[in-house]
Amino acid sequence: MSITTDTSVEAGSTAWETALDDAPVALSAAGDLVAVAGAEGSVLIADAATGTEVGGLELPGGALSVALSRDAQHLAVTGPTGYALWSRSRVSPLIVETGAWSSTAAWADNGRVAVASGRRALVLDPAGETQWATEPAASTVTDLAWMRNGRRLAVAAYGAVRAHERHTDKPVVTYPYVGSHLALAVAPTGRWICSGNQDASIHIWRTRDGSELTMSGYREKVSRLAFDDTGYWLAADGAPDVTVWNFSGKGPAGTAPRSLQCHDTVTALAWRPGGAGHLASGGHDGTVALWQATAGRPQARMRPSRTLPAASAVAALAWSGPHLLIAAHRDGRVRAHRLPSRNTL
Structure with missing residues (x-):
């Protein structure tokens, strides 16, 4: 791993830039x-304010996802x-080579982490000890999400x-849909479960009564959802379009x-923390766009409030608090963009 950090980048939207000798995913x-x-x-594990490396590891066989616990004490x-x-x-670090496809991980507030492992989900404590596991699903687990403050997965x-x-190990509730789920999003209110699907649709369940709704007509598979x-x-x-x-x-x-x-092709989505309705999106063209995403009326076709300096294709986006947007690009660059006000873009 080769890391370079520059905190003297020209004043403006870029707070720091770091390079990873790998293609970020x-x-x-x-x-x-x-x-x-x-x-x-x-x-690479870095200080969010400066980009300075504080740790790192190598996962044999490659990586698909990374997740920090909310208190930033642990990482999966x-x-x-x-x-x-x-x-x-x-x-x-504790490295476990199971030979099973592990698509994602999700931390609960109680310090437990759920890890996809083949057709099962494993729930581990921070030391890596398995607390419990789900029975095998029909196929490989593609996504996970905690509900009810970590009491339900x-x-x-x-x-x-x-x-x-x-x-x-057996489910207490099953929400059926014949198709391949690529992404899962649970509303923070707990009212809705949504799946983005291979068949170019979003399927929705209301958790209170299990009632369903499908939103179809997308041109491509839906692989990114975010509340x-x-x-x-x-x-x-x-x-x-997003x-x-x-x-x-x-x-x-x-x-x-x-x-x-x-964007011609959307590659990343991340909501700004808080309730201002600010959304960041990334595209294959390297553009990072900032949106007042909840403004306007239904069916409105909107343009970004602002775009950030373009680089190679955007691989992922994440907010570090309301004022710092981190963007990882396919060429290895990781940029932090500073936004001083939580109310403006």
Whole structure:
């Protein structure tokens, strides 16, 4: 891993820039840290304010995702052949080569981490000890999300999203949908579960009664979904435009989304923390766009409030608090862009 950091970048939107000697595929930010994972398995852990390296690891077989715990004390990295756990209190990372495809990981506020491992989800403590595991799904687990403050785990695999209570291998609720789920988003309110699908659709379940809704007609598969902090707005890819759906009131049934026009191909989405409705999106063209994404009316076709300096294709975006947006680019560059006000872009 070759890291270079420059904190003397010209004053303006760029706070610092770091280079990873790997092609970034995933990014996570929490507390005072940011972590970026590369396709070949290199993981850089850096100080979010300066970009200075504070740790790192190599995951054999490559990386697919990276996730910092909310308190920034722990990190999970997943990849095609297993997963790794890093901790500030541990001398060296714990690397587990299971031979099973590990698509993603998600931390709960109680310090437990759920890790996809083949057709199962494993729930581990920060030391890496397995607390419990789900029964095998019909196919490989593609995404995970915690619900009810870490008391319930939603697991997406072909044919259904299954919800497991703590220490239960069998699901307590099953949300069926015949298709391949690529992305999972649970509203912070807990009212909605959404899946982005291989068949170019978004499927929605209301958790209270299991009622369903499908939003179809996307030109491409939907592989990125993100709720804002209020749980009222869902951003999705699946087309050259980013679509933003309104989940307030009775939800999006019978409504049309806002369309955000900037990229030929959307490669990243990240809501700014807080309820201002600010969204960052990244594209294959290297553009990072900032949006007042909840403004305007349904069916509005919107242009970005601002675009940031272009580089190579955007691999991932993450906010480090409301004032620092981190962008990882395919050529290895990781840039931090400073936005001084939480109310403006």
